[in-house]
Amino acid sequence: MTEIKTLADRIEDLLPQTQCTKCGYPACRPYAEAVASGEANYNQCxxxxxxxxxxxxxxxxxxVIPLNSANGVERPRPLAVIxxxxxxxxxxxxxxxxxxxxVGAPKQxxxxIAExxxxxxxCVPPCPVDCISMLPVTAEATGWDAWSQAQADAARERHTRREARLAHEREAAEARAAARRAGSGASAQAPQAGAEQASTAPATPAADDAEAKKRAIIQAALERARKKKEELAAKGQGPQNTERVSADVQAQIDAAEARRRRLGLAAGDSDTPSTKR
Incomplete structure (x- = not known):
């Protein structure tokens, strides 16, 4: 395992770190590990x-073998434009x-950030109003001619920070959920304290109020997105990218929406815009 891990590190160092999932894996690191173990071929990026x-x-x-066309084609590097x-x-x-x-915020x-x-x-498939375009910005340059090692290193670092942040948010959400369950259990077992005590509602902590407000704002934005999508679809102007969503990209979108539900940011699948058909 140590030898494979070392090889995976060296393979990962040679990848462009775009984290695009086109290789068939959720990020560059898992692909590097798959190549190192012989699970994946080395022409899938x-x-x-x-x-x-x-x-x-x-x-x-x-x-040296040709790039596997099943994973995509070499092309000028595109830039997402909203x-x-x-x-x-x-x-x-x-x-x-x-x-x-x-960058942005709900309702806005x-x-x-181009660089x-x-x-x-x-980012293209999950957009419910098809407002994101991928524009080539490197002229005829493709592959590593369109992407520097410094850019790859910076993207790798940002991806690592993002994964750490998401893990922290998941842990915090799970801790809050456990605390709520514990509180509900204690309340259910507590004896009735009389009419006066029953009529007195416990104070809601400021932190809970802030979380509730945040969830309400985001949920309202998602609801507007859903209605806007329905209006455009009724006019024959719905999103044009949903038929081309690959299984890998759909998995990324599903994971994002599952995370929102774990954090309590969506009431359920029916309230959350999705590319599923």
Whole structure:
């Protein structure tokens, strides 16, 4: 296991760190581990292109082979651009971005920080109003000619920070849920303290009020997004990208929506915009 782990580290160092999932894995690190273990081939990274395949082949002592077209094609690096006149502030693109390159807030338009965008495409499918375009920004340059090692290193660091933040949020949400369950159990077992005590509602902590307000704001934004999507669909102007959602991208979207439900930011599947058909 130590030898495979070391090889996985070296493979990961050669990947462009766009975290695009086109390789068939949820991020660059899992793909590196799969290549190291022999589970995946070394020609499944479209952002790395032909040069990326050659780099991995040299490391592994294997022949250079063509990029697997099933995973995509080598292309100029794209940049996500949000049409601010159409954006409805649903936050789904922010949840999908693997490197936190999109900023915004519920009810307000979002924007992409151009220098942080890896061109992964993951923000496009979940957009309920089809307001995100992927525009090529590197002219004819593709693969590693369109993406520097410094950019890869920075994207890797942002992805790592994001994963740590999400893990912390999950732990905090689970702790709050456990505390609520414990409190509910204690309340159910407590003896009736009389009419006066029963009529006195316990004070809600300020932190709970803030969380409730946050959930309400985000839920309202999602509801507006759902209604807007229905209106556009009725006019024959619904999102055009939902038929091209791959299984891997759908898994990313499902994971984001599941996280929202764990954090109590959505009432249920029927209230949350989704690309599922």
């Amino acid at each position: 479209p952002p790395g292109g032909a040069e990326g395949v050659a780099r991995l082949a040299a490391l592994l002592g294997k022949p 049409d601010e006149q159409v954006c409805i502030g649903c936050t789904l693109c922010m949840q999908a971005c693997p490197v936190d390159a999109i 338009m979002h924007t992409v 942080l965008c890896t061109g992964c495409d993951l």
